[in-house]
Amino acid sequence: MPKPTILIVDDNQSNIKILVEFLCTEFEIIVSMSGEEALSIVQKERIDLILLDIFMPKMDGFEVCKRINENHEKYYIPIIFVTASNSDDDIEKGFTLGAVDYITKPFRKIEIISRVKTHILLQDYKNNLEDRVKEEIEKNKLKEKIMFHQSKLISTGEMINSIAHQWRQPLNSINSAVMGVDTLLMQKNIFCKEINQKLEEIEIQTQYMSKTIEDFSNYLNPNKNKANHKLKKIIKKSLTILRTKFSKNKIAYEIIEKSDAEIFCIEGEIIQVLIVLINNAIDALKENKISNPKIELIIDEKKLIISDNAGGIKSNIDKIFLPYFSTKKAQEGLGIGLYLAKTIIEDSNNGKITVKNNDLGAEFTIKFN
Incomplete structure (x- = not known):
């Protein structure tokens, strides 16, 4: 199973070095030093979690978080803000924009690893739950189709029985007529190979039609x-x-x-x-x-x-x-x-x-x- 991929976004090389040292043994790491580059990476790579600094030039972390959650439609990426600011307003703004956690500097290795693992695990559970929900929805759709099909089969069975009842008498009459013609030819001592062959064909066809009606009538019978x-x-x-x-x-x-x-x-x-x-x-x-x-x-x-x-x-x-x-x-x-x-x-x-x-x-x- 491949390691989860983490994107670290920070304009401070010292902070990046520390985070990479903490995480590189258990995770694949991608590094970005600007918000614009981070957005480009997210569009190209499969990212499992983002560690995002707030204070960066040109585009700060809040704007990056907002754009990722608004525009990245392929899948949801958990974002953890990692910053020196412990302002309640900044913390509230981060969560409002969709961040899942907020870690303040200085970094502690056990805290960073624990929170990263927790949110990756939670996201896996969420994805699995979504898959299970989709699976159950498909199962319910299948059950509905089966019930609909069964109701159609019941209607079809009733229709076939009705047709069978109406067809049997005419088919019997045709067979009787064939036998009558055959008897009449014998009484008049008339033998014609072609006529006899056609009479046999009529008899075969009517027998087949009669058998077909019977087979269709029994088609829905589980005990056939x-x-x-x-x-x-x-x-x-x-x-x-x-x-x-x-x-x-x-x-x-x-x-x-x-x-x-x-x-x-x-x-x-x-x-x-x-x-x-x-x-x-x-x-x-x-x-x-x-x-x-x-x-x-x-x-x-x-x-x-x-x-x-x-x-x-x-x-x-x-x-x-x-x-x-x-x-x-x-x-x-x-x-x-x-x-x-x-x-x-x-x-x-x-x-x-x-x-x-x-x-x-x-x-x-x-x-x-």
């Missing part, structure tokens, strides 16, 4: 069930849901499995996250009109890397997971997809999601514990 799932199987389910979008936009994808990873998670929530990330990659490839567009999904232990060749995130990559921040046009999204993805991975599935740009495009990494 997690299980071990093969990561590759989750990826394939996500890609199946997005199969039409890949085909329509002529975008290729590849799953690179470096290890047979199994993760402990809520499957439906991870699928939702992958759909958000893959959808964003598809949108970026479309927007930038990339030739030979491709998305890679690399499984490496309990880590999934999703990358594209769309050129990367152009700006504000550090803000990409903030709520309501979006790199898309205003009409194309609210900017909550990646925020929800991060929340689902980190708060609900004990993982970590990060993003960076590589040589070809954006690269999202999800690490599971």
Whole structure:
């Protein structure tokens, strides 16, 4: 730990010599013989305490004390007046201007050292107290944010339950209609591979929507069930849901499995996250009109890397997971997809999601514990 630095301000060399001899073994010493020079030193150096003479030519100690306390905004410096004057008026004026102590000449070594140490220690306590107060204020702000976030989550849960109630019946009706069409085709002995494929896609999509509603309804439930799932199987389910979008936009994808990873998670929530990330990659490839567009999904232990060749995130990559921040046009999204993805991975599935740009495009990494 560095020694405290003391500034001695006195126009008398004999006084300076005595004070330096008293203090040099325990403190770093800086010397000034004028008020103007002292003010310049205070602006340039970190000073822990000032020993200040009152009677000096051009600018006396009272004026120096006044200017330091008025203009030095970086931090507070304790000032001790050291002078031959024992006038009550001078003593009162010194304290009024902000001095912390007043020592009269002739100097006594034990008194000088004791008072200097006392005021440096008091200033340390004061600084530590200020830091503690700031820390407690930040803690209270954090508690307020958590309470506000919790109240928003409660409102969100109520809203999701309401949406789920309204969506379930239409989704059931769609599935019933698909089954009806399939039955009708069988009765009329009509077989069309393309029609059957589209009916299967409709069924997959409606099942996904129904499962999504259920997952969101359970998202705020602290007792929701997690299980071990093969990561590759989750990826394939996500890609199946997005199969039409890949085909329509002529975008290729590849799953690179470096290890047979199994993760402990809520499957439906991870699928939702992958759909958000893959959808964003598809949108970026479309927007930038990339030739030979491709998305890679690399499984490496309990880590999934999703990358594209769309050129990367152009700006504000550090803000990409903030709520309501979006790199898309205003009409194309609210900017909550990646925020929800991060929340689902980190708060609900004990993982970590990060993003960076590589040589070809954006690269999202999800690490599971």
